[in-house]
Amino acid sequence: MILTKSNRRETPRWQRELARAITDPAELLRELDLDLALLSPARAASAQFSLRVPRGFVARMRKGDPADPLLRQVLPLADELAPAPGFVADPVADRAAQVAPGVLHKYCGRALLIATGACAVHCRYCFRREYPYADNRAGSDEWRAALAYVTGDTSVREVILSGGDPLSLSDRRLGALLAALDRIPHLERVRIHSRQPIVLPERIDRNFLELLARTRLRAVLVVHANHPQEIDETVRAALERLARAGITLLNQSVLLRGVNDSAATLARLSEALFAARVLPYYLHLLDRVRGAAHYEVNESEASAIMAQLLARAPGYLVPRLVREQPGHLAKVPVGSVPVEVRRPLGFSPSEEVGIRV
Numbered sequence: 001m002i003l004t005k006s007n008r009r010e011t012p013r014w015q016r017e018l019a020r021a022i023t024d025p026a027e028l029l030r031e032l033d034l035d036l037a038l039l040s041p042a043r044a045a046s047a048q049f050s051l052r053v054p055r056g057f058v059a060r061m062r063k064g065d066p067a068d069p070l071l072r073q074v075l076p077l078a079d080e081l082a083p084a085p086g087f088v089a090d091p092v093a094d095r096a097a098q099v100a101p102g103v104l105h106k107y108c109g110r111a112l113l114i115a116t117g118a119c120a121v122h123c124r125y126c127f128r129r130e131y132p133y134a135d136n137r138a139g140s141d142e143w144r145a146a147l148a149y150v151t152g153d154t155s156v157r158e159v160i161l162s163g164g165d166p167l168s169l170s171d172r173r174l175g176a177l178l179a180a181l182d183r184i185p186h187l188e189r190v191r192i193h194s195r196q197p198i199v200l201p202e203r204i205d206r207n208f209l210e211l212l213a214r215t216r217l218r219a220v221l222v223v224h225a226n227h228p229q230e231i232d233e234t235v236r237a238a239l240e241r242l243a244r245a246g247i248t249l250l251n252q253s254v255l256l257r258g259v260n261d262s263a264a265t266l267a268r269l270s271e272a273l274f275a276a277r278v279l280p281y282y283l284h285l286l287d288r289v290r291g292a293a294h295y296e297v298n299e300s301e302a303s304a305i306m307a308q309l310l311a312r313a314p315g316y317l318v319p320r321l322v323r324e325q326p327g328h329l330a331k332v333p334v335g336s337v338p339v340e341v342r343r344p345l346g347f348s349p350s351e352e353v354g355i356r357v
């Protein structure tokens with residue numbers, strides 16, 4: 001198609017999809033043929049943190065199944081309102097790590113920019129569900145203070161665009177930010193942390209790929225998928241476009257009870273990601289944010305799941321299990337080399353792995 005001036009100005013398809021996202025719990029329940037008894041708790045919990053889910057993501061959910069692993073990530077539940085000791089507003093002490101408005105610099109060589117507070121989807125377990133974005137965004141004043149910080153610290157080699165979801169920014173704003181980063185001589189890499197290639201694959205359109213092609217910085221895109229059912233044909237096609245453009249693709253997941261808390265599911269997720277050109281990077285233990293206690297998988301269960309995963313998948317398809325701990329120099333690896341990975345006597349590699357844990 002030849003782009004004329006007039007259709008260049010049209011709202012891009014991804015923004016129209018974003019605007020059509022489901023935000024009313026009643027509509028979500030109707031769409032999925034679910035019991036309306038779920039409505040009143042959903043309304044109560046969404047008063048704290050609103051429901052938001054793109055229609056394309058809802059289309060990957062099973063109808064009539066309240067335990068669907070994709071639905072479980074987005075449907076507000078009464079569980080969120082139950083008090084849970086130890087679950088707090090800012091579990092990773094991000095506010096303390098701010099070095100400039102919207103800039104977190106915790107780790108050697110990389111600085112993280114809170115580019116926007118907006119997300120295409122609201123994940124109920126999100127550790128930033130209570131983050132005061134309005135006061136802490138880097139985007140106000142065209143990123144002047146954030147860019148000044150990065151320019152002034154020559155030890156920073158990589159800027160991570162995070163949020164919220166940085167791909168919620170329009171191409172015009174994102175392009176301006178990338179161009180400004182491009183001009184900082186000591187920067188080598190730009191990393192984008194985004195769930196949009198998964199929940200809104202329309203975002204990976206020609207304009208966006210053109211933006212990435214313009215930067216001299218090596219680009220890394222870290223997507224966020226938790227369950228193999230999230231990766232359908234539309235997502236695979238979007239990731240394929242990115243891979244063809246030479247972007248390094250990684251995935252981070254959160255280990256979530258009732259969503260992906262089994263080695264079999266995680267192995268299928270890794271296979272689905274790899275088929276879509278993405279390598280698993282991190283598997284995060286849940287950050288203990290208020291309202292998310294019902295998703296928690298404790299450390300010993302998590303280590304047991306990892307032992308089983310190690311025994312059934314190639315090493316490059318096993319993500320690193322980590323926990324974010326305030327005051328550390330990196331994400332902290334969880335568990336050690338588990339004894340369960342030792343080969344039992346008489347074991348044949350073609351057997352289905354049944355490991356005692």
Ligand SMILES: *Cc1c(COP(=O)(O)O)cnc(C)c1O
Pocket residue numbers: 097104105106107110111112160330331
């Ligand atoms: C997670 C995180 C990073 C990235 O850490 P990597 O180990 O490089 O993926 C950087 N800065 C902050 C503040 C983070 O929370």
Ligand code: SF4
Pocket residue numbers: 118119120121122123125126127128163164165195224
């Ligand atoms: S996409 Fe990421 S930042 Fe946005 S709600 Fe989900 S987990 Fe939180």
